[in-house]
Amino acid sequence: MTVHRPHSADAEPQAGPGTGTVRATSVRAPDRPASRPVRRRLFLPARLRIVGWCTLLLIVTLFSVGLAVRNLLQADAVRSVHDGLVQETREFLRVAESGRDPITGAPTVDAVQLMEGHLLRQYPHDGELLFGIAGDGRVLTQPDRPPSEAEQREVIAPIVAEAGEGGRLETSAGPVLWSSVRVVDDSGEPAGTYVIASEVTPHLASAEAVTRAVMIVSGGGVLIAALASWIIAGQILRPVNAVRKAAERITHEDLTQRIEVVGHDxxxxxxxxxxxxxxxxxxxxxxxxxxxxxxxxxxxxxxxxxxxxxxxxxxxxxxxxxxxxxxxxxxxxxxxxxxxxxxxxxxSEQPDFVSPRRTDLLELTTDVAAKLQRLGDRRWRIDDLPEGEAMLDPQRITQALVQLAQNAVQHTGPGDRIALGAVVRGPDVVFRVADTGHGVTPDDAEAIFQRFSRGATHGGSRGLHTGAGLGLAIVTAIAEAHGGRVELDSRPGAGATFSIRLPGAAGGAGDVPTDRIEGGAWTTS
Missing domain, CATH: 1.10.287.130 (Signal transduction histidine kinase, dimerisation/phosphotransfer (DHp) domain)
Incomplete structure (x- = not known):
């Protein structure tokens, strides 16, 4: 007796979701009157938005995980059914190939006896159906488990009519997978078919139960995560809320509010x-x-x-x-x-206050010297002269040096000495205006650079000079616009030296002897 090995049964159901089309209709809103005020958008606190987005992300993630778990469990359920069919098929093949009854050891006479004996000794699982088809078309079933009317109509009848080796059936109880083993006699003629059929729905029920459990647990996790994110977001946004509340309390009359800094984030x-x-x-x-x-x-x-x-x-x-x-x-x-x-x-607060360009330092210094001697009857002198070029605004530097010289004239008398000089120290250029006046006291050393401040000692009071006290503030603004600063070296009764230091302005510049300057009221060192 010869047995034909069957092909494997289908492993997965073939089903596809239906699709539909939704058509959106565009509706033009009526024109809003021009005088109608614009509605303000709904205000949502940042804390609520953070919790909402985190919760939504968590829900999407857990739903995706649950869907993936469901698909894996369903595939595993179908695979389990398929493995059961394979196991039952192999068991029948071993009995059929031995040609003897496994209990009595007596040889089997024909296919009908083989299938009846095997069916008598099987104990199928729930949803599993075992039967045989004799060569004359008779259906052999288990005596202690006769098939129901639905099984005969929806399972046995289609399989007998199809006479195939395996497949899938859709029944009222759900999908059914089946596999068959064909038995032939010694002459090679078909003598019968052994069939194993199993419902998939009972196996899918456990997958659905696990999926529901995962979803329920995930829902609880979402609630706990939302509560935790609400608390954490409140902690993170606490300094931001402090900034907002401080900004609400700040007015042009009270700028003393400050925020406590906590942490290093x-x-x-x-x-x-x-x-x-x-x-x-x-x-x-x-x-x-x-x-x-x-x-x-x-x-x-x-x-x-x-x-x-x-x-x-x-x-x-x-x-x-x-x-x-x-x-x-x-x-x-x-x-x-x-x-x-x-x-x-x-x-001076504008970015185009100065326009630096390559400027010849010697020419700039001599031009300034020619202008200063008209400021007053003083002993004008040139101490140092630079040579080379520097990046600066010659008009603003001239304005600053004239202002310093005018300041020196106001604080000296006829016959006093006022010296102009410029030196190059590495990459820096330093312009100096020195006088032999009464000097500046330490109390006035910082105040005189403020606007409308002329100092209060040694002739610097408002009553003795007609200036508005803006000169040194202008000099400071010009120096700072060049990236430099104004320096003061003075002692009461020993004169004062104001210097404008411009860092990085020099390029290949050096000092030259002052005897190259001639004429006018100037003397050289």
Whole structure:
């Protein structure tokens, strides 16, 4: 008796989801009246947005994991059914190839006896159906487990009619996988077929149960994660909320609010930067208030003088009218200079305040020297002269040196010495204006560089000089615009030396002897 080995049964169901098409219709909204106010967008706290996005990401991730687990379990269930069919087939093959009854050891006579004996000794699992098909078409079933009407109609009948080696059936109880073993007699003629069929649904039920358990546990995990993320987001955003609350409390009259910096993360860095910004704003507002107070005082004085003199102006005395006109003109000139200086200081905050270019240092110094000697009757002197070129704005540097020289003239008398010099020290260029006046006290050394400050000692009070106290502030602005600074070397009673140091401005420059300068009121060292 010969047995044909079957092909393997289908391992997976063949099913595909249906598809549909949804057509969206575009609807044009009516025109909004121009005067209608624009609605503000719904405000959502950052904490809620963070928790929402984290929760949504977690839900999508866990749903994807659950779907993947479900698919794997279903595939494993189908594979388990297939393995069961293979095992039952191999067991029948061993009995059929031996040609003897495994219990009595007696030889089998024909295929019907072989299949009936084998069916009698099998104990199928739930959802499993074993039967044989005799050569004459009779269906051989297990005596103690007759097939139901549904099994006969939906499983046995289609398999008998198909007479194949295996396949898949769709029944009311779900998909069924089956496999068969064909038995032939000694002459090679078909003598019968042994069939093993198994339902897939009972095996899929366990996969669905596991999937539901995973989803339930995942749902609980999502709730716990959302609560934890709400707490963590609150901790992370606490400094940000502190920044917001501090910003709400800040006004132009109160810039003293500061944020406590905790930790060393990005939020702590944000708090530090916010505090630094408040420091700069507080300083800027303080300088602005002081500037407005000083400017109003300086401009109020010439206006008061002009108004008072105009009120006293009469028509009878030409000499008196001329004197009033002279006084008013002088005050208006002084007020005009204050306004021009204020505009210059305001412009110093702009990026195009200076226009550096390659400038010949020797030519620049001699040009400045030619202009300074007209400022007053002093002993003008040149100490040092540089040679070469430097990157600077010659007009602004000239303006700064003239301002320093004018300041020296105001604090010296006829016959006093004022020296101009410029030296190259490595990559730096240093311009100097020195005098032999009364000098600057340590108390005034820093104050004189502030706007509207002229110092209060040794002749520097407001009553002795007509300047507005903006000269050294202008010099400082020019030096800082070049990336440099103004330095002061002075002792009371021993004169003062103001230096403008420009770092990195020199390029191949050096010093030359001062005897190359001739003429005018200048002397050389």
């Amino acid at each position: 990005d939020v702590a860095a944000l708090a530090m930067q916010f505090n630094a910004m408040l420091d700069r704003l507080e300083g800027a507002f303080r300088v602005q208030r002081e500037f407005l107070d000083d400017a109003s005082h300086e401009l109020r004085t010439p206006i008061t003088i002009v108004r008072g003199n105009l009120e006293l102006l009469g028509d009878d005395d030409p000499a008196e009218r001329a004197e009033v006109v002279r006084l008013c003109g002088g005050e208006l000139d002084r007020m005009s200079r204050i306004v021009e200086d204020l505009l210059l200081l305001a412009k």
